[in-house]
Amino acid sequence: MxxxxxxxxxxxxxxxxxxxLAGCGGEPEYTAHDIAGxxxxxxxxxxxxxxxxxxxxxxxxxxxxxxxxxxNCPDICPATMSRIRAALGGLDxxxxxxxxxxxxxxxxxxxxxxxxxxxxSSFGDAFVGLTGNQDQLKTLTKRYRVTYGYGEPNDNGFxxxxxxxxxxxxxxxxxxxxxxxxxxxxxxxxxxxxxxxxSLE
Amino acid sequence: MTDEIIRWITPWEPQPxxxxxxxxxxxxxxxxxxxxxxxxxxxxxxxxxxxxxxxYVVMQTHVDYYAxxxxxxxxxxHLILHHLGPxxxxxxxxxxxxxxxxxxxLNRGMRGLGALPPISWSYRFIQHPVISAVLFVGxxxxxxxPSIHFTAMLSARDYWLMNLSMAVDGLLFWWxxxxxxxxxxxxxxxxTGLRIIVLWAVMPPQIALGAYIALAPDTVYDVYxxxxxxxPISPIVDQQLGGLITWIPAAMMSVVATLILLRFGFVHDxxxxxxxxxxxxxxxx
Numbered sequence: 001m002x003x004x005x006x007x008x009x010x011x012x013x014x015x016x017x018x019x020x021l022a023g024c025g026g027e028p029e030y031t032a033h034d035i036a037g038x039x040x041x042x043x044x045x046x047x048x049x050x051x052x053x054x055x056x057x058x059x060x061x062x063x064x065x066x067x068x069x070x071x072n073c074p075d076i077c078p079a080t081m082s083r084i085r086a087a088l089g090g091l092d093x094x095x096x097x098x099x100x101x102x103x104x105x106x107x108x109x110x111x112x113x114x115x116x117x118x119x120x121s122s123f124g125d126a127f128v129g130l131t132g133n134q135d136q137l138k139t140l141t142k143r144y145r146v147t148y149g150y151g152e153p154n155d156n157g158f159x160x161x162x163x164x165x166x167x168x169x170x171x172x173x174x175x176x177x178x179x180x181x182x183x184x185x186x187x188x189x190x191x192x193x194x195x196x197x198x199s200l201e
Numbered sequence: 202m203t204d205e206i207i208r209w210i211t212p213w214e215p216q217p218x219x220x221x222x223x224x225x226x227x228x229x230x231x232x233x234x235x236x237x238x239x240x241x242x243x244x245x246x247x248x249x250x251x252x253x254x255x256x257y258v259v260m261q262t263h264v265d266y267y268a269x270x271x272x273x274x275x276x277x278x279h280l281i282l283h284h285l286g287p288x289x290x291x292x293x294x295x296x297x298x299x300x301x302x303x304x305x306x307l308n309r310g311m312r313g314l315g316a317l318p319p320i321s322w323s324y325r326f327i328q329h330p331v332i333s334a335v336l337f338v339g340x341x342x343x344x345x346x347p348s349i350h351f352t353a354m355l356s357a358r359d360y361w362l363m364n365l366s367m368a369v370d371g372l373l374f375w376w377x378x379x380x381x382x383x384x385x386x387x388x389x390x391x392x393t394g395l396r397i398i399v400l401w402a403v404m405p406p407q408i409a410l411g412a413y414i415a416l417a418p419d420t421v422y423d424v425y426x427x428x429x430x431x432x433p434i435s436p437i438v439d440q441q442l443g444g445l446i447t448w449i450p451a452a453m454m455s456v457v458a459t460l461i462l463l464r465f466g467f468v469h470d471x472x473x474x475x476x477x478x479x480x481x482x483x484x485x486x
Contacts, residue, residue, distance in 0.1 A: 162433040
């Protein structure tokens, strides 16, 4: 390598570093935010909708869509679940079986495993309900820099829960891959999942 | 009760080296105060410690948690990191007290570092009135660019880069603005008039950005919905409050600083050095 070409490479490298620092690393391949390397790999210990203790290892080898919500959620959660169901409908049958949708309730007070099971089963087989105690939930939400909080209960004891509105997508080995926000359409989500699945093969 | 206090003072994301820096500065300062034992140190000490503690609180206590998950608290955090805290610290002129309290090796080290040509040259460069104004406003705009703000709130590394850059730039800017020495004392002690122009130049862009955020009909920063808020609050109210904080108190700091500078100018005009000279009537400011 001549001194000159070395200099050119150094400048190109520096420019890349600056661009990456500015948050625009490479080509925008997905509609969703590419979070590979930005967010840590999936790790948790929670209770599933059968009342069993589960960890991330139980979902190894499958693509995972993680969403934080609660079953009493009036709008965002059912809408997001429906969007995911519709997006999965756009995948080939054999591929669809390799996708898990993890609906993580941040409202364990009201969302018992039984209740979660009723809720998730209404969306399809791919949907799994998860929840945990406050320590387990805090650990996992902090890991992904998201949070949740409870509103004041009304006279009927009903309260709102603030939570993340994003879908986190993890690869088969639990690698963080995509962050899908509310503005992404069903078709865009299907296309993103296809691209991701193709890149994993 | 104790649990509650412990929860509040526990850093949400502990940064040991940051805590160490704050502890070192506080220790030097307090030691300096004790060594000097001067009554007129009392007011500056109050300003300095208030500034230092407020900057620590917004970065290394549970307040940081709320700043990460509420836009308006994030804006208040940056108001303290970039405006209020550094303003109070610069106003207190802490160098003499810090030097009196710091161990000799640290004083020597700092002096040696400051004398290194690359450092003194870059310092002069970033303290140039135009550069310092562009940096001051530019950083606010940079981190509030929606796509950049998104990544900054999601990536732990960028988040700390954002907060530290605001704190350091705030210190540099107000240090330059509130330097009480007569203009021309050092190469970065600019005239009062020039400093007032800079102070007023940084005001309209901050007002424009704050007003844009406060009056936007839709969500400008979706990362707070993506990450969830610390408690249920209407997203638009959160955004409006954040916009107002960016708009009004931030710009008002320029007005307060102007009043202080005018007072400095007044003092310099009457100081014996100037009075003895020939230019009593035509002050350079």
